[in-house]
Amino acid sequence: MAAFLAGCQASPGQPERLDSPPSTVNVTPATPTATPSAVAPPALPPGAQAELDQRLIRAAKANDAGAVAELIRAGGNVNAKDAIQDSAFLYAGAEGFNEVLQLTLAAGADVRSTNRFGGTALIPASEHGHVDTVRILIAAGVPVNHVNNLGWTAMQEAILLNDGGPRQQDVVRLLLEAGADPGIRDPQGRTALENAERLGFSGIAAMIRGG
Known part of the structure; x- marks a missing residue:
């Protein structure tokens, strides 16, 4: 994903507890299709937001769950629609793209x-x-x-x-x-x-x- 997204990523997780030895800490890497972070990304200018939303719809139409998750984390709106009135949520539901659908529901699909x-x-x-x-x-x-x-x-x-x-x-x-x-x-x-x-x-x- 372009550098445009780099500044919109969720903040790192909680620091390691000081009373826990480093060897006992299990770190689970994030997967591309993880539930989008609840932390809201910074607001984008209208033009940038519109571009991000259209990228999200295109990723949903390609059934690319990893890209969908990343674009949602960056602030993509799962209810935004394209020129033929498809949203990421509506298209995923219509086509049976269930992994993408679940991501849009977790992100507040209408x-x-x-x-x-x-x-x-x-x-x-x-x-x-x-x-x-x-x-x-x-x-x-x-x-x-x-x-x-x-x-x-x-x-x-x-x-x-x-x-x-x-x-x-x-x-x-x-x-x-x-x-x-x-x-x-x-x-x-x-x-x-x-x-x-x-x-x-x-x-x-x-x-x-x-x-």
Whole structure:
């Protein structure tokens, strides 16, 4: 990372206790994907902050967790968006980049933020069948019944935009367990159950009926 970041690193850890022999001190080196430091870095001029934020988004889109951690430590804003309204948090959630996602959540990601389609990170994660990502986002508090600009919830996208296979069934199960409402209708007036039945996704339909 450029010298630009060198002055923004977190301060060294606590000094060694004087009553402890040096040989008994275990030093664990920091890893690139460690949780970002809670110590706030110095404020940057607006132009430098904007550049740092865009670097962070690019690193997230490259699924480079080490760079993401370093840029967050330098003051990168995980909620800042690029020209197509992606933030590091939203993109990591949508694409199932779970290590990057966890870093953004630890750095204060806004779990209610929305993308250019008016959807939360949970909606594309559900569509793509990223089961572990869906679990992470639900635990983080992303609203399960949010409706995007297309008129779809996470459950509707999990059904309408995939194949109804095992991963989609796991996603629907997680959403139901989290309190997702299968009765929310899409723009055509269909519920999640009606769409599952119409598309022949019997496993999902049975799960919703029993939910």
